[in-house]
Amino acid sequence: MRIALLVLLLIASLGSSWVATAAHADDPPAVTLQALPPSGAAEGQTSVVLSARLTKDDTPVAGVPITFYIVTTVFGERLMKVGESLSDATGMSSVLYRPTWEGGHTAVARFAGTADYAATQASFHFDALEAESLYEPARFGLNPVRQWLPAAVGLLVLAVWGSIIFALLSTVQTIRTADAGLATTQPIPPWQVQAQHPAPLGRILVALALLVVAAAVPASWLVGQTRGPDDEALSTPNAHFENTGADGGQFDPSQPITLPAPESLAATLVSFVETVTFDDAGQPVPGSVAMPADVVINAGRIRILDGDRGRIATVTADGKLVFILETSVADAISLKGAQAMVALGDQLFIATPEDGQVVIVNASGNIENAIHPVIPEGQAPISPAGIAITELGEIWISDAANHRVISLNERGEFQRIIGEGAPSTSPEGFNTPGGLTIDGDGNLYVADSLNRVVKKFSPTGVLLQTIGAGRLDLPTAVAVNEQGLIFVSDEAAHLVSAFVPNGGYLGSISDERFAAPHSLKTDGDLLYVVDRLAGLFVFRPLGTDTSGP
């Protein structure tokens, strides 16, 4: 029994050692691949040597293929094969790489393994200072062809003209020099044309007179186009441009102006919210607002309008953005392209480009209603750039494309129109009106962007004051605080300028991060400024004496 047990143990130990030996035989010995990064790229050096050494127990492994790759991020991270070479007697393998971009590179050297050696790989980083141009000019470039193309087409056109003029002139010449005696055509048979005398001159004149009289009817209809009674009440977009401003019609908004140096207005930056952050690839990270359009304070929260993506974000206590409403262009009601937002009570009113539709959103971010402007016949659709709302619910919208400011009732019916419907420097005309606001007395302030002023109107639409002439370059929005101070965002000057109630210049707030201060709102002693490219700034202006200079 014992002997049998020993025999069994012996067989088992022999079998296991055979299995172990067999398993070891299938697993080739491990090798080491040592990456040898380029020693350092130099200026003007457009090629880099990628090298690696393969060893086994510090003994060079020769004659095996090593493949080199570069990590690229085109369509996701992947390996781009550079080349393959056999290791030499020292185990070294090298390939030449011509970088196609400048800067950081990651190279991978890979040994795929053989029956004698296990597979392995190593990677290393290097910087390329020079890159090879990806564009390889063709042997015969298109540019010379492009240069001669007009001449070739010109010749072709001349040839066409030559052909048709030849056809005409040779016909004329032939007919004029033809000999009547050579006529061989069949004579036209005797034939009596029953010719009627043409209409006598008198009949033609009568017909013409009738024509003129008859045309007077549609003519008068047409004259109504710009001289109709409606024009008295409602300035139409078809009104002609009368540049009757104080500049004598010489004002040209496209010409740059030189503003006097701004006087600094002391203001404490309470907080700054960077509305957009970018990933390594330079793309805005999800949740960013790449170009904020407007800001309001609603239900104690800061709301930011992201017109580009049709969203409204709220700013959390830690400065993060949380979206309370997201719409897309496919939705029945979309905020896509919206540029202006205002708050009344707990509600937000957003003017959208969809024919000036005003969307009403509650504090929870739910769309409650939409007011569709009832556009009178002959009036152009509204292209809103600013919105303000009175305590009584009268909605003012600036119609930038049509250079007017319109008030609507809750049914969307036009109440009042200020502006001429065309660019104008006249006292009650606008050139691309932007942001609007209403002060405590119900007066309306309009940022008249390309006229470079802010205009103040009474609640009935009478011009009271022109503010900021010579101090503003491109006013895009206006806000008035409880003290009556007027703040104007100036995108071109990269400033927020402040004016006292009588219109006197108080000073300007600046920040080195200002790139395009676009819209602003006041709340208590705080001033909220949305910069299209930088983010949201919250200032507390200091020492704002309202008596003015």
Place this chain on the structure above:
Amino acid sequence: MDRPIALERDNLQTAAIRPIVAPGTLFWPIAVVLGMIVLAGGVAFLQQLRYGLGVTGLNQNVSWGFYITDMVFFIGVSYGGAVTSAILRLTNAPWRAPMVRMAEAMALVTLLIGSLFPIIDLGRPDRMLNLVIHGQVGSPVVWDVIAINTYMAATMIFLFLPLIPDIAFCRDHIGSGAGRLRNLLYSRLSLGWRGTDRERNVLERNMTIVAVVIIPLAVSVHSVLAWLFGMTVRPGWNSTLYAPYFVVGALYSGVAAVILVIAGFRRAYRLEEYLTERHFKYLANMLLALAMGYAYLMFAELLTEGYKMEGFGEGQGSGALLQETMLGRYAPLFWGFVLGGLALPIALLSLPPTRTVGWIAVASGLVVAAMWLKRFLIVVPAMATPMMPTNWGAYWPSRVEIAITLAAAAAVPLLLMLFFRLFPIISIYEMEELAEKEHDTRSEAAPAGTG
């Protein structure tokens, strides 16, 4: 039994100059009504001159509207008339003779009207001069001006050359009874034509030269017009397909307009003997083939854009444009075109019971109207679609634009009526040439002794 050629000639000559000598009682009332519409358009243009483009519905986003639509449409119609005539002339199609005059006159008239629209659209016509003073060779607008003017000259000569013998006919036979002015006109424009063999040979040769030149010229005009759109990066326009798309579209509307014109004058001046149902059936076949071709190109364009739907999610680009055109605010116009401009005409032109003169004219009327609509759909929605996620544009034509467009539409029949009040409506010269050739062929084919 065949009628003697002399009798045929007598009838032909009477028919050809009927609008000159006996225009009918409805001529002046119709001319006055059309003239009134044209005059109203003139008043509208003066209104625009006085107040500027502010009286139109054009705006910052949509700066091309009715006027550019009209330009593309009328020049397209012109192209169809000229090419139809030129191809039939070059292929020596014998049935062409009674209708080429109308096709060529229509080509010229619509071209004259269409070429006015870029000037009207400028708002400041005096600024046309800037194209001469500051024109850039690389600008498709400059190419367009050169192409249209070259084409216009060729169209005038194409119409004028075969007209010379007919003017000579008028000079010899109705000149004295036509009044001093018309007599002078016939005498000057006939250039002293006597109908010698040499004159005829030179005329035939030169007509062939112009017919050869005018086909590529017309193709180039409409291609250049298409490139005005296609060379921009605007979604919907930036397409390599645009040139052939425009050319086929132009032929489609042009052939339809030719059918309408000859159907109208055939009925007004009792030309049934010369413009038979056979002519309409041949033209209907051409129209049907063009309808199929245009439908195919439109499908290819829509499929390419619809497959990509670029910018759809962002509310911009060709994806959004396609959405707006097919299912959005332009959907009634788009489907109106598909139904009225393709489906119905194809059905009317294909089904045997509706291949009659009346129904072919109805189908052509539908095609002409729908092709104007199609041009509007090409021009306006693309301009209204934002290239960036900003405001969508909107366009609604003003009374001024509507009046000018109606005036242009009325000017076509009016100018044709006035033209045929002066010149024969059927080419007597070409009809006689064909009749003589036919007579010679018959004589040669007839056995001796049978006369």
